[in-house]
Amino acid sequence: METARIEKRIGVRAPPDRIWEIIADLPAWDRWNPVETAVEGAIAFGGAIALTEAVPGLPERRVSVRVGEWQPYAQLVWVEKRGLWFNALRYFEIEELEPGSCIFANGFLFSGLRGEMHFDRHRKALRSAVNSVAEGLKTAAE
Numbered sequence: 366m367e368t369a370r371i372e373k374r375i376g377v378r379a380p381p382d383r384i385w386e387i388i389a390d391l392p393a394w395d396r397w398n399p400v401e402t403a404v405e406g407a408i409a410f411g412g413a414i415a416l417t418e419a420v421p422g423l424p425e426r427r428v429s430v431r432v433g434e435w436q437p438y439a440q441l442v443w444v445e446k447r448g449l450w451f452n453a454l455r456y457f458e459i460e461e462l463e464p465g466s467c468i469f470a471n472g473f474l475f476s477g478l479r480g481e482m483h484f485d486r487h488r489k490a491l492r493s494a495v496n497s498v499a500e501g502l503k504t505a506a507e
Contacts, residue, residue, distance in 0.1 A: 369484035372472030373495035379506035381438040381459045381467055387505050388441055388457055397505035400494045401455075403427075408435050414443055421497075422490035430455070450477045457502075469506075471498045 377384060387397065391404040391414070398404075399419065406414030412432040419425045430443040433454065442456045454474040461467050472495055475484045484491065 367476070369475045370472060371484070371488065371491045371495055372470055373492075373499040374468050374470040375499040375503050376462075377467050377469045377503050377506050378465060379467060380465050381461050384459050384467055384469060384502065384506050385438045387502060388459075389437075397501040399497050399501060401498075408432060408441060410435070420487070420490050420494045422493070423487060451483065452476045469499060469502055471495050471502075 387393070389408060391406060391408070394404045394416075395402045401416045401418055403417040404414060405416070406412060408414075409432060413429060414432060415427065415429050417425060417427050428445060430445045432442070433444040434440060434442040438459060440456065440458045442454060445453045445455075447453055452475070454476075456470075456472055456474070458470040459467050460470070473484075473491055
């Protein structure tokens with residue numbers, strides 16, 4: 366099975382702890398994240414998170430996901446199994462370049478036959494989603 370990936374990386378003039386503070390405050394995502402809103406749950410290995418996903422151009426949907434990996438000040442990864450032939454992985458990553466300056470990345474990884482088809486069909490909307498999340502976090506952090 367192939368994996369389809371779409372990502373946006375953006376420079377942020379803020380330290381990793383400031384960016385992580387924004388990411389870790391799940392109920393406050395509505396203030397900066399136009400794609401994943403109404404977020405509830407806990408950041409913990411295997412932790413459950415419920416959120417509303419509003420990718421521009423696609424129907425809004427309420428989803429329950431599981432935290433796959435997380436490391437404070439560095440990354441948050443969650444996964445969703447969307448049926449037999451479709452898996453989705455969503456991630457936020459923070460890479461410190463120098464004190465007070467980071468690269469923030471966010472993206473989607475789709476795997477499975479239907480995942481690749483979903484990616485191919487909605488590439489433009491997914492690109493818009495990762496761009497808006499990156500810009501929203503940058504504005505909130507700076």
